[in-house]
Structure formats: structure tokens, C-alpha cells
Amino acid sequence: MNNFKFYSPTYFEFGRETETKAGELVVRFGGKKVLLHYGGGSVVRSGLLARVKKSLEKAGVQYIELGGVVPNPRSGMVYEGIEICRKENVDFILAVGGGSTIDSAKAIAIGVPYEGDFWDFYQGKKIEKALPVATVLTLAATGSEASNSSVITHEKENMKRGTNSDLIRPIFSILNPELTTTLPPYQTACGATDIFAHILERYFTNTKNVEVTDRMCESIMLTIINETPKALANPNDYDARANIMWAGMVAHNDICGVGREQDWATHQLEHELSGLYDVAHGAGLAVMFPAWMKYNMKHDVMRFAQFAVRVFGCQMDFQNPERTAKEGIAKFEQFLLSIGMPIRFKELGAKAEDIPTLVEMLKMDTRSVGSFVKLTKKDAEAIYKLAADVK
Numbered sequence: 001m002n003n004f005k006f007y008s009p010t011y012f013e014f015g016r017e018t019e020t021k022a023g024e025l026v027v028r029f030g031g032k033k034v035l036l037h038y039g040g041g042s043v044v045r046s047g048l049l050a051r052v053k054k055s056l057e058k059a060g061v062q063y064i065e066l067g068g069v070v071p072n073p074r075s076g077m078v079y080e081g082i083e084i085c086r087k088e089n090v091d092f093i094l095a096v097g098g099g100s101t102i103d104s105a106k107a108i109a110i111g112v113p114y115e116g117d118f119w120d121f122y123q124g125k126k127i128e129k130a131l132p133v134a135t136v137l138t139l140a141a142t143g144s145e146a147s148n149s150s151v152i153t154h155e156k157e158n159m160k161r162g163t164n165s166d167l168i169r170p171i172f173s174i175l176n177p178e179l180t181t182t183l184p185p186y187q188t189a190c191g192a193t194d195i196f197a198h199i200l201e202r203y204f205t206n207t208k209n210v211e212v213t214d215r216m217c218e219s220i221m222l223t224i225i226n227e228t229p230k231a232l233a234n235p236n237d238y239d240a241r242a243n244i245m246w247a248g249m250v251a252h253n254d255i256c257g258v259g260r261e262q263d264w265a266t267h268q269l270e271h272e273l274s275g276l277y278d279v280a281h282g283a284g285l286a287v288m289f290p291a292w293m294k295y296n297m298k299h300d301v302m303r304f305a306q307f308a309v310r311v312f313g314c315q316m317d318f319q320n321p322e323r324t325a326k327e328g329i330a331k332f333e334q335f336l337l338s339i340g341m342p343i344r345f346k347e348l349g350a351k352a353e354d355i356p357t358l359v360e361m362l363k364m365d366t367r368s369v370g371s372f373v374k375l376t377k378k379d380a381e382a383i384y385k386l387a388a389d390v391k
């Protein structure tokens with residue numbers, strides 16, 4: 001196991017009706033004037049926003065609203081949010097929504113105290129300061145409710161990029177599984193896929209003897225395999241929703257990733273897909289992960305066989321571990337299909353003729369992609385081709 005630092009200071013309020021605690025928690029964590037940030041209207045329609053406002057009012061917290069964050073959140077809204085916060089002396093940002101709203105809130109939080117362009121932080125500049133961010137989560141997927149990351153698409157640059165810092169981990173997150181019952185089945189499945197993928201990015205590692213995190217990773221993957229069909233069959237299944245919601249947090253606050261090298265190539269390959277076609281991140285991952293696995297399996301066949309045996313219950317073929325490894329990937333694809341995910345370019349609406357553009361968008365001359373296997377441009381092209389089912 002490698003040396004590591006782990007700092008994950010988010011306070012969680014988990015369970016039914018916990019959104020009524022929003023006001024009290026803002027006060028406890030020092031907020032006086034809040035930017036209430038949300039998406040395209042699901043929180044208005046469900047009545048959640050009204051309940052959160054009531055809670056803020058009850059606690060005597062002032063707020064100003066900024067709605068309209070779109071999936072794959074854009075820089076335009078971030079600039080607008082920064083301006084509003086400065087003008088209104090906002091000192092606390094409360095995101096009510098999914099990963100896109102939370103990521104937009106994080107971007108605003110780092111932009112307000114910074115004199116330059118907030119995009120600098122998405123180009124590698126180190127974050128030194130941020131307003132506190134808190135969340136009321138409505139979609140179990142990205143783990144942004146506790147992660148140190150934010151991913152934004154810059155419209156003018158046509159670039160989707162992320163930034164990381166412990167300074168943007170939410171100070172508190174309210175997780176009420178009931179809030180996820182209004183999700184369309186497709187979004188539920190995209191979320192489950194994203195959670196699974198956050199584990200896979202950590203699971204496929206070159207670090208040896210990481211038994212504790214391997215076993216934690218496997219338990220989260222098994223949870224997603226067991227609970228997602230239940231939530232799809234019965235959207236009001238509270239316990240299935242609750243297990244998925246906590247799995248989403250555990251999968252990406254990095255408790256399953258400490259002390260081991262992590263990969264993240266598939267997320268980078270996917271970000272270009274959702275950047276170019278504006279598709280759901282989870283669906284893009286469902287298309288890219290099996291392709292990445294097939295391409296890189298030979299790098300460590302035994303790790304893929306371990307995945308097949310422990311996560312998908314395959315029989316270990318000691319004579320031919322590669323057969324077991326392949327079976328695990330095939331079972332993963334079957335699982336994705338069973339929850340309604342696309343697994344090839346065509347089903348996602350992506351086009352094989354755009355592969356050169358996607359490879360260019362990765363800008364691999366300026367950064368490395370992957371760590372389990374460091375990818376070259378040729379590798380990236382080959383993986384996109386596998387995902388597109390073309391030679």
C-alpha cells in the first residue's frame with residue numbers, strides 16, 4: 001500500500017425529510033448570506049426548493065437564487081454566479097440538485113475570491129481559497145456531494161475539464177434518498193453506472209497488496225449490482241435508494257481509493273464524449289468502460305479475473321485466466337444492458353467518424369491519460385474504435 005493523506009471533512013445529514021435541516025446547518029457552519037443554486041426545474045416541480053427556502057427562512061438565513069444549471073454544466077452560468085455573489089456579498093453556496101449543480105456551485109465558490117478567470121483552476125492552477133459549499137443531493141451518481149472535484153464545460157473553448165482540491169469538498173451534504181424517487185429510470189441507471197465507474201477507476205491499479213480497499217471496492221460494486229434493479233423495478237423502494245445513495249458517496253470521497261494508484265483514463269475519454277454530444281456522463285461511461293477493459297485486459301489478466309470472480313461470480317479458470325477475465329467483462333456489459341444503458345457509440349448517438357476529433361480534444365500532448373496503463377494517442381483511438389465497433 002502506498003503512503004497517503006486523507007481529509008474528508010464533509011458532515012452528512014442522511015435520511016427522510018433531512019432537507020428541513022438546511023437552514024439550521026447553514027447557520028451551524030457559519031453562513032449568513034446564501035446563493036441557492038439549482039438546475040433546470042426538477043427541484044421546483046418536486047417542491048424541494050420551497051422546503052429548503054422555508055428552512056432557510058426559519059433559521060433567519062438570507063438567500064438569493066440562481067437556477068438554470070444544465071447537465072454538463074457550462075462556464076456561462078459560473079461567470080454569472082460569481083458576479084451575483086460579489087454584488088450581493090454572498091458568503092455561502094448551497095447547491096440543491098445533482099452533480100452538475102454541485103459542480104457549478106464549486107466553480108462559483110473558487111471564482112468569487114479569485115481576481116483572475118475561474119477557468120485557470122480547470123487548466124491546472126492550484127486552488128488557494130474558496131467560499132464554503134454545501135449540498136442537498138437529488139441524484140446518486142457523481143459523488144460530488146463529498147468529492148474534491150468539479151467538472152465544467154467551457155463553451156468558448158469547447159472543453160470539458162475538472163479541477164480538484166480539498167477546499168471544494170462540501171462542508172455539509174444533506175442526503176435524503178426519498179428525493180431520488182422522482183428520477184427517470186434512465187437517470188437512475190446513469191447514476192448507478194457512474195458510481196460503478198468511480199470504483200473501477202480505483203480498482204484497476206498497479207499497486208499491490210491493497211486488500212482492504214480492494215474488498216471495499218468489491219462491496220460497493222456488488223451493492224450497485226444488487227440494488228439498481230430494485231430501484232428500477234420499484235422507484236419508491238426507499239432502502240434500495242438509500243443503499244445506492246450512500247454507495248455513491250463512498251465510491252468517490254476516495255475512502256476506497258487511498259493508498260493505491262488510480263487510473264481515470266476512462267473518465268477522460270468519456271468527458272470528451274459528453275463534451276461533444278452533451279450526453280449523460282453515466283451513459284458515456286457505459287460505452288467507454290467495457291472498451292477500455294477489453295483493450296487493457298492483458299496488462300494484468302489476474303486483476304481482471306479477480307474482478308470477474310469476486311464481483312460477477314465467475315468460475316476461475318486456472319488453466320486459462322484470460323477466459324475468466326473476458327467472461328467478467330462480458331457479464332459487466334450484460335449488467336449495463338440489463339439496466340438500460342447503451343454500450344456502443346451507436347446506441348449513445350456518437351459517431352465513429354468523430355473519433356479523430358475526440359482524440360484531438362483529449363489534448364494528449366499536454367497531459368497524460370491513464371495510470372494503470374498510460375495511453376498513447378493510438379491507444380485512445382483504438383479504445384474509441386472498440387466502443388464504436390469499428391476496425
Ligand code: NZQ
Nearest residue numbers: 039040041042071072098099100138144147149182183281
Ligand atoms: O436540472 P434538473 O431539472 O434538476 O434535472 C436534472 C438533470 O436533467 C435531473 N434530476 C436531478 N435530480 C432529479 C432529477 N430529475 C428528477 N428527479 C430528481 N431527483 O437529472 C438530470 C441530470 O442531472 P445532473 O446533475 O447533470 O447529473 P449528474 O449528477 O449525473 O451530474 C453529471 C455531471 O457531473 C460530472 C459529470 O461529468 C457531469 O458533468 N461529474 C462530476 C464529478 C465530481 N464533481 O466529483 C465526478 C464525476 O465523475 C463526473 O465527471
Ligand code: ZN
Nearest residue numbers: 142194197198
Ligand atoms: Zn464519473
